[in-house]
Amino acid sequence: MEAGMRVRTIFLVLIALFLSACGGGGGSPGAPGPAMPNPPAASTGSLAIVAGGLPAGVNASVRVTGPNNYQQDLGGTQTLSGLAPGSYSVAAAPVTSGSVTYTPSPATQSAVVTAGSTATVTVSYGGGAPAGVALSEVASNLDGPTWLTAPTGDTRLFVVERPGRVRIVQNGNVLAAPFLDISGRVFTGGEGGLLSLAFDPDHARNGYFYLYYTDPQQHIVIERFTAGANPNLADPTSSLVILRIPHPNYTNHFGGQVAFGPDGYLYLATGDGGGAGDPQGNAQNLNSLLGKLLRVDVRAATAAQPYTIPADNPYRNQAGRRPEIWASGLRNPWRFSFDSGLLYLSDVGQDRREEVNISPVGTAGLNYGWNTMEGTLCFNAATCDRSGLTLPAFEYDHGTNDANGCSITGGFVYRGSALPELAGRYFYSDFCRGWLKSFLAGGGSILEQRDWNVGSIGNVVSLGQDGQGELYLMTSRGSIYKIGRSSTP
Known part of the structure; x- marks a missing residue:
């Protein structure tokens, strides 16, 4: 009993000592300890790329670019960390596996990365359709076809013939009566002739269309006509000359295209005046309309004032510079087109390189480099100063004995419905080799190149686009081929 009391007493003493040390029993909690510092604020963020829709074992093709020249190529789903805040571009290319x-x-x-957070971008792959195209002949025995076009939604094909006629192909038949015949005033020597046609954006209401041709004095002429009461016949008396550009001395390098841009203005691409190496120095002369891409407003055209100068043309109201000029430094631009806010402009080279220039539609005053440069090669080595020049986004070398080609035939970005898996690809050909190729541009680079292995169909003079966005090839022997789906990959 006495031993038990001793144990209980010792136990009570220990509890008292513990409570005293802890300040228990309602006493003061004591002074607070030192405050912990706040963690430093995050200065970088992350970007999660989620790629799906591909079979197992097939890698995606994704390129991420962003501030401070950041670039990263990915083959699938991945999170990129430690990124500087800002806007990042995510460009995905098609992937081919087997056929x-x-x-x-x-x-x-695009995605905006902010400090301390993760942005997410999803890329979904789909389709899986056979990656093959074939050509089918839709017209033959035409007289030097140089261009094919149609108003948006129209099922007819309007084919320009070099001697000066515009023919209509309807339901697979070439109509006997030309839509328009101005052959009596067209010069066809050298590279001259009736070279292209553009329908006014408001053609359904006003009936206007515009021709690009060379006259007997070798001038480049842009002329407006109006469709007649019969929709298959234009009114030959409705002529209004918009612009006439002197082109003396040589019978080559007339350029040859007129087209309306998404801004509603009329664009035309002229050659440098001819001769080898631009002997007259027109391409770099801002007081000459040759070797240029021109841009004018024809919406209120009259005989007294056939065009006006858009307010944002780069050389408007500048002494010694032609206000019609939108871009310079061209040798012999042979076809240009617009797609998704971009201008695709092909320029025929001298001896070595063929090129395609790609630039935002609203970028004014670009100098594409001729005759300082031929593609990315120095043409005039003694004065090869690249400063201020815009070099091509894509080019190819002629190769030995022009094995790869000799004269680019520019084309269009495909936006038709027959081959939806090919949307976004730029199709082009070469006059000498007659092949059909394409590339896909994105993120400031060429993501995919393809030779469609259709064989050679002869000298390909031009590509064309119908009212539904389908594409065609025209040959010097008078045939027109439509690009369609191949039954075999």
């Missing part, structure tokens, strides 16, 4: 092509959607997109 099947998988197309990303969307092909390009």
Whole structure:
């Protein structure tokens, strides 16, 4: 009993000592300890790329670009960390596995990375349709076809013939009566002739269309006509000359295209005046309309004032410079087109390189480099100063004995419905080799190149686009071929 009391007493003493040390029993909690510092604020962020829709074992093709020249190529789903805040571009390219092509959607997109957070971009691959095209002849025995076009939604094909006629192909038949015949005033020597046609954006209401041709004095002429009461016949008396550009001395390098841009203005691409190496120095002369891409407003055209100068043309109201000029430094531009806010402009080279220039539609005053440069090569080595020049986005070398080609035939970005898996690809050909090729541009680079292995169909003079966005090839022997789906990959 006495031992038990001793144990209980010792236990009570220990509890008292513990409470005293802890300040228990309602006493003061004591002074607070030192405050912990706040963690430093995050200065970088992350970007999660989620790629799906591809079979197992097939890698995606994604390029991420951003501030401070950041660039990263990815083959699938991945999170990129430590990124500087800002806007990042995500460009995805189609992927071909075996005979099947998988197309990303969307092909390009952007994401904003903020410090301390993660942005997410999803790329979905789909399609899986056979990656093959074939050519089918839709017309033959035409007289030097140089261009094919149609008003948006129209099922007819309007084919320009070099001697000066515009023919209509309807339901597979070439109509006997030309839509328009101005052959009596067209010069066809050298590279001259009736070279292109553009329908006014408001053609359904006003009936206007514009021709690009060379006259007997070798001038480049842009002339407006109006469709007649019969929709298959134009009114030959409705002529209004918009612009006439002198082109003396040589019978080559007339350029040859007129087209309306998405801004509603009329664009035309002229050659440098001819001769080898631009002997007259027109391409770099801002007081000459030759070797240029011109841009004018024809919406209120009259005989007294056939065009006006858009307010944002780069040389408007500048002494010694022609206000019609939008871009300079061209040798012999042979076809240009617009797509998704971009201008695709092909320029025929001298001896070595063929090129395609790609630039935002609203970028004014670009100098594409001729005759300082031929593509990315120095043409005049003694004065090869690249400063201020815009070099091509794509080019190819002629090769030994022009094995690769000798004269680019520019084309269009495909936006038709027959081959949806090929949307976004720029199709082009070469006059000498007659092949059909394409490339896909995105993120400031060429993401995919393809030779469609259709064989050679002869000298390809031009590509054309119908009212539904389908594409065609025209040959010097008078045939027109439509690009369609191949039954075999």
